[in-house]
Amino acid sequence: MDAIVGLLTAPVQPWDAVICTSAAVKNNVERLLQAQVDYLQARLGVSRLVLPQLPVIPLGIHTDDFAFTDEDKAAARASLGVDADTLVVLFMGRLSFHAKAHPLAMYQALEAAAQSSGKSVVLIECGWHANDFIAKAYADAAALACPSVLVVTLDGRKAEDRHTAWAAADVFCSLADNIQETFGITPIEAMAAGLPVVVSDWDGYKDTVRDGVDGFRIATAMPQAGLGADLAYRHALEIDTYDMYCGHSSSLVSVDVTAASEAFTRLFTSAELRQQMGAAGRQRAVEVYDWRHIIAQYEALWAQLSEIRLAQAQTLTAVTHPWPARMDPFHAFASYPTQILSPETVLHRVDADVESAMNRVADYQGLAMVNYAKLVIPTEEEIRLALAAAEATAAERVALIAEVRRPYVLRALAWLMKLGVLRH
Numbered sequence: 001m002d003a004i005v006g007l008l009t010a011p012v013q014p015w016d017a018v019i020c021t022s023a024a025v026k027n028n029v030e031r032l033l034q035a036q037v038d039y040l041q042a043r044l045g046v047s048r049l050v051l052p053q054l055p056v057i058p059l060g061i062h063t064d065d066f067a068f069t070d071e072d073k074a075a076a077r078a079s080l081g082v083d084a085d086t087l088v089v090l091f092m093g094r095l096s097f098h099a100k101a102h103p104l105a106m107y108q109a110l111e112a113a114a115q116s117s118g119k120s121v122v123l124i125e126c127g128w129h130a131n132d133f134i135a136k137a138y139a140d141a142a143a144l145a146c147p148s149v150l151v152v153t154l155d156g157r158k159a160e161d162r163h164t165a166w167a168a169a170d171v172f173c174s175l176a177d178n179i180q181e182t183f184g185i186t187p188i189e190a191m192a193a194g195l196p197v198v199v200s201d202w203d204g205y206k207d208t209v210r211d212g213v214d215g216f217r218i219a220t221a222m223p224q225a226g227l228g229a230d231l232a233y234r235h236a237l238e239i240d241t242y243d244m245y246c247g248h249s250s251s252l253v254s255v256d257v258t259a260a261s262e263a264f265t266r267l268f269t270s271a272e273l274r275q276q277m278g279a280a281g282r283q284r285a286v287e288v289y290d291w292r293h294i295i296a297q298y299e300a301l302w303a304q305l306s307e308i309r310l311a312q313a314q315t316l317t318a319v320t321h322p323w324p325a326r327m328d329p330f331h332a333f334a335s336y337p338t339q340i341l342s343p344e345t346v347l348h349r350v351d352a353d354v355e356s357a358m359n360r361v362a363d364y365q366g367l368a369m370v371n372y373a374k375l376v377i378p379t380e381e382e383i384r385l386a387l388a389a390a391e392a393t394a395a396e397r398v399a400l401i402a403e404v405r406r407p408y409v410l411r412a413l414a415w416l417m418k419l420g421v422l423r424h
Contacts, residue, residue: 004033005032005036007033008051011319020056029054060291062291066189068193072167077168080164087268088124089123090124090165090168090171090190098250100180105177105257107149109260109261111149117269122151123150124165124169125152127155166195167193172186173199176202177202177253177254177255191282195278196214196277200218216266221256231249345393345394345424347392354384354388360421376411378408387421
């Protein structure tokens with residue numbers, strides 16, 4: 001958030017872009033920028049601001065990675081001991097109740113759907129817990145909220161476990177409720193796998209999942225603006241970590257459990273609906289979210305930004321110090337030295353001849369306290385040219401250096417002065 005509002009005082013140009021992965025996060029970025037604009041106008045009377053473009057380009061996937069044969073599906077279910085009549089629901093992602101998706105609504109909805117449909121239900125949670133405390137918290141919540149649902153935990157960090165989870169599932173679920181989420185790629189992966197999805201109507205899911213077509217988007221709710229400033233201030237003052245900031249905020253975001261249970265029930269009781277929504281989702285994933293389509297959007301953006309740059313570059317006035325916090329150190333600290341090395345500064349070679357001077361330079365370059373600064377040290381040939389004259393101005397000493405390298409060797413004359421090979 002600091003980086004986003006910092007764009008308003010950064011050397012941003014109209015041909016720069018911040019790519020937003022969803023319409024929801026674009027709205028968030030616009031709110032942050034507008035709040036900072038209001039602040040700068042009230043505080044400093046700022047009237048001219050340059051903003052980056054804010055295109056919406058979603059993340060992509062390789063959809064072929066999620067195409068499973070009937071044999072793959074049968075083998076995956078067999079490995080889990082799941083029969084053909086059991087409904088398998090999959091959650092894929094980090095298992096973090098405070099920083100990803102609080103699972104209680106999912107557990108409650110699955111329990112209600114299992115009871116109303118009379119179906120045997122298995123929930124696969126394919127991901128990982130950050131620690132034993134979180135793992136126990138999940139186990140305790142599942143035992144309380146969905147006792148009739150068998151919960152299987154697979155390690156989402158292992159490719160083979162992810163393969164098993166995708167292939168075994170009948171329905172995908174992700175009731176994300178966290179503000180750290182901006183896009184959410186797993187529903188697209190689920191759609192590519194041909195699974196109907198039950199997701200929260202939240203952030204990027206609003207763009208990717210068509211309610212009633214690829215699955216169901218479940219309504220969410222959060223408090224009105226003006227009721228959460230204390231949470232932001234606690235994070236700003238480092239009373240709360242970012243994790244706790246997210247956790248406190250998401251604790252006040254709800255997902256409609258009744259609507260979720262009804263969505264699960266409809267899918268549990270209709271193989272035809274599962275197939276229909278799964279097929280629609282698969283087609284959408286292939287036609288919209290495969291990388292071959294996403295990369296084309298990036299290429300189109302690059303072309304658009306190039307056009308803006310070419311059209312406006314000639315009309316812009318150059319700023320002397322476009323990044324004040326990271327100025328040339330020789331400008332920022334110009335008051336420190338006794339004198340400034342300029343092209344007009346006359347420099348004398350200390351040694352009587354060039355070879356003696358070169359030998360001394362070579363000796364000094366053998367020292368760790370000298371050669372660590374390789375970035376600013378010229379080549380041997382450049383040093384030889386710079387030391388050719390016994391007495392000359394700095395500009396004359398670099399006159400025979402290739403033009404592109406001349407500024408670097410000019411400043412390196414100060415390095416030769418530091419070694420005592422040149423003096424002013």
